[in-house]
Amino acid sequence: MNICSINAVLILIILFFQVFGFSDGYYIRMVYETSNSVSFMRSEEVYESGDYKIVIVNSPENFVWVRINDKYYIGSTNTLSRTFQIKDLSDIAYEYVKFKKLDISNDGVYRFTEEAFSIEIFVVSGEILRVVRKVGDVTTTMYINKIPKQFDIKALLSKYKLVDTTPLPEKFFLLSKFFLWASVVEGKDYVRIIGYDKEAKRLEVEINKTSGDYKIDSYYLKILKASDSTMKEIRNALRGY
Structure with missing residues (x-):
């Protein structure tokens, strides 16, 4: 399946979920990165609620990172260690739009170009479904798909030991x-x-x-x-x- 086909499927799935009004859910994200010499794909599950965020990366390697308020943790086991900030393309897109005071409330494709990079944001029914960032010859694309699922974010966090010692x-x-x-x-x-x-x-x-x-x-x-x-x-x- 090519990228265009994947994108079309993701749009239909998300629109289906929105019609039926699921309020809770987690996100499946596919990240593609390409350059002149290298390309790779990463899949991840994202559970997010308020100031809590859990990102489970399933391939090509397995690790987990967590955000609790303004603290970040990462690890490849159930023990996660304090680290510097981690942001995925969704976080970057929202922060960029907020800081620049940009309006992306209407459906469509928004392209913003800076001196060192560009960001493209694809919006359907008020949701960001795709983010594309280009820095030099490296293009990173994130596809975002929300799946309905009830979950307790604190119960999920309890599975991990968070180490603040640094x-x-x-x-x-x-x-x-x-x-x-x-x-x-x-x-x-x-x-x-x-x-x-x-x-x-x-x-x-x-x-x-x-x-x-x-x-x-x-x-x-x-x-x-x-x-x-x-x-x-x-x-x-x-x-x-």
Whole structure:
């Protein structure tokens, strides 16, 4: 089945569920990523209620990540460890639209282009069914399908042991709020967080034990790249350090 056929099937399924008015449900998401040299597909189940979100990735590898309020956890077993923010394309699309104060209330395809990336959002009956992000030669597409199912989010969370212990000071996790999305690169003596801020500008910071712009406990924060406005916000958040 090609991507167009998959998309058509997903639209019909979601419209069917909406007609019958199911209020609770979980999401099946298929994520495709392609570039000039690599392509892959990932499937995941998503349970979301209020400030709680559980994402179970089933293929090509198995792991789980959880969001509780503004805290994130990840792991490949029932023990999940505290980590930097994790956002899927759905989260990114909603945050981008909210920050930019864009209107996507009508059905249709919305395309937004920034200097470094573009986002395409496909809306049917007020629901986002597809998000496409292009960064350089990499295109990532998420198909979203809501399945009716009653569930207790706290009961699902009780299956996992959430570990808050981390060597990094809690203050560093405040950096999450400045990123629209980011990836984390770990080196021998540093952790580098690379991504884009809410204004779609490049944002890159590094946490290490040797030098930086701010010293917090036994660690340093080095701001490698940031717009003037984001730099100011980070400085205000870390004032006194």
